[in-house]
Amino acid sequence: MLFVGAFALLLMYFCIRMMIQPAAFSAGIIAFSEQRFFHPFEIISRGLAGLVFVLxxxxxxxxxxxxWLGYGLLAVSVGLLCTPPSLHRHFARWSAVQFKEWFRWCGLAFLPAAAFLLFVAWTSMTG
Known part of the structure; x- marks a missing residue:
């Protein structure tokens, strides 16, 4: 559950960044999508996280x-395996630009869910 808690903290960080600096968050997605390791990192990180969640x-x-969250992450990882890196990169850039104005609201909407995930992890570890 320590991994789930760390995952929840990372989600909370991203939610707060989206709320405070949506334009910078969008630029970060675009910059990350231009890295050579972008596509493999997305596949491996989601796959490993999903596997840990399920196990x-x-x-x-x-x-x-x-x-359920673990299977969802695994499904996204499998979907990315079937997606050409160029299409994944294009989608990341497109969505970062298209939804930049929505990031603030998305961060606000998903912050309680991330906090609940942290609560689940913490309560599971402390009994």
Whole structure:
């Protein structure tokens, strides 16, 4: 559950960055998408996170939630495996520009979900 807690903190950080600096967040997505390791990193990081979520779901207070999130991450990872890197890169750039004005609201909407995930991880570890 320590990994789930760290994941939740990272999500909270991204939510806060989206709320405070949506234009900088958008520029960060574009800059990251231009890196050579962008596509493999996205596949591997989501796949590993999904695998950890699925493997350790039974130790959570809401195992179905952690398992569901894990399978979702694994599905995205498999989807990215089937996506050409150029298309993935194009989608990242397109969405960063297209949704820049929405990032503030997305961060605000998803911050409570990330905080709840942190609560689940913390409560699962402390009993």
């Amino acid at each position: 350790y779901a039974d130790s959570a207070i809401y195992p179905w939630l952690i398992r």
